Amino acid sequence: DSGVTQTPKHLITATGQRVTLRCSPRSGDLSVYWYQQSLDQGLQFLIQYYNGEERAKGNILERFSAQQFPDLHSELNLSSLELGDSALYFCASSPWTDNEQFFGPGTRLTVL
Amino acid sequence: AQTVTQSQPEMSVQEAETVTLSCTYDTSESDYYLFWYKQPPSRQMILVIRQEAYKQQNATENRFSVNFQKAAKSFSLKISDSQLGDAAMYFCAYRFGGGADGLTFGKGTHLIIQP
Numbered sequence: 168d169s170g171v172t173q174t175p176k177h178l179i180t181a182t183g184q185r186v187t188l189r190c191s192p193r194s195g196d197l198s199v200y201w202y203q204q205s206l207d208q209g210l211q212f213l214i215q216y217y218n219g220e221e222r223a224k225g226n227i228l229e230r231f232s233a234q235q236f237p238d239l240h241s242e243l244n245l246s247s248l249e250l251g252d253s254a255l256y257f258c259a260s261s262p263w264t265d266n267e268q269f270f271g272p273g274t275r276l277t278v279l
Numbered sequence: 280a281q282t283v284t285q286s287q288p289e290m291s292v293q294e295a296e297t298v299t300l301s302c303t304y305d306t307s308e309s310d311y312y313l314f315w316y317k318q319p320p321s322r323q324m325i326l327v328i329r330q331e332a333y334k335q336q337n338a339t340e341n342r343f344s345v346n347f348q349k350a351a352k353s354f355s356l357k358i359s360d361s362q363l364g365d366a367a368m369y370f371c372a373y374r375f376g377g378g379a380d381g382l383t384f385g386k387g388t389h390l391i392i393q394p
Binding site for chain 1: 312314316321322323324325326329370380381382383384385386387
């Protein structure tokens with residue numbers, strides 16, 4: 168158990184819908200990262216937040232957005248969902264921006 | 280942009296034997312970190328080992344060790360005394376050390392342990 172929690176574990180929805188994935192980092196970690204793992208694209212970095220502010224952006228689509236709240240939990244919002252958005256979404260956390268990252272168990276998103 | 284290449288989609292090894300997984304990367308930076316992550320069937324991402332580019336000494340964690348060749352941009356993982364629990368996908372990853380950034384992953388190597 169890495170100490171990073173993600174909810175829900177599984178999510179099934181339809182094309183065109185919007186969903187929110189939630190992540191609680193390890194106690195004391197200020198940095199949160201979001202990753203997408205799909206068969207087509209492999210593991211891709213989406214976005215990073217540090218102490219409430221966006222710090223780095225990866226291959227995140229415009230339909231996707233994220234935020235980190237004052238209690239340091241983070242949410243990833245996915246809108247206008249397409250079949251290709253079906254993937255495993257990981258959250259990871261670290262104490263600072265240059266420490267190793269600890270991954271949560273992931274949220275499996277299925278878009279039908 | 281940095282890239283990470285794992286040229287072995289699948290590897291198989293007998294239990295108790297030694298296996299080496301290959302990884303090459305491309306970067307123009309001098310300050311970076313390299314990692315090996317393990318993903319068992321549970322899908323949990325588990326950090327196996329890390330290497331700082333400025334360190335010449337190869338990292339070791341129990342049965343896991345790396346061969347870091349900075350000039351060749353090579354970062355292989357050696358697993359000694361392979362155990363059934365080592366069966367998993369193994370991902371090599373790179374991170375720029377100079378500031379905020381996410382991990383860049385290779386496509387992974389599926390490791391099979393033959394009993």
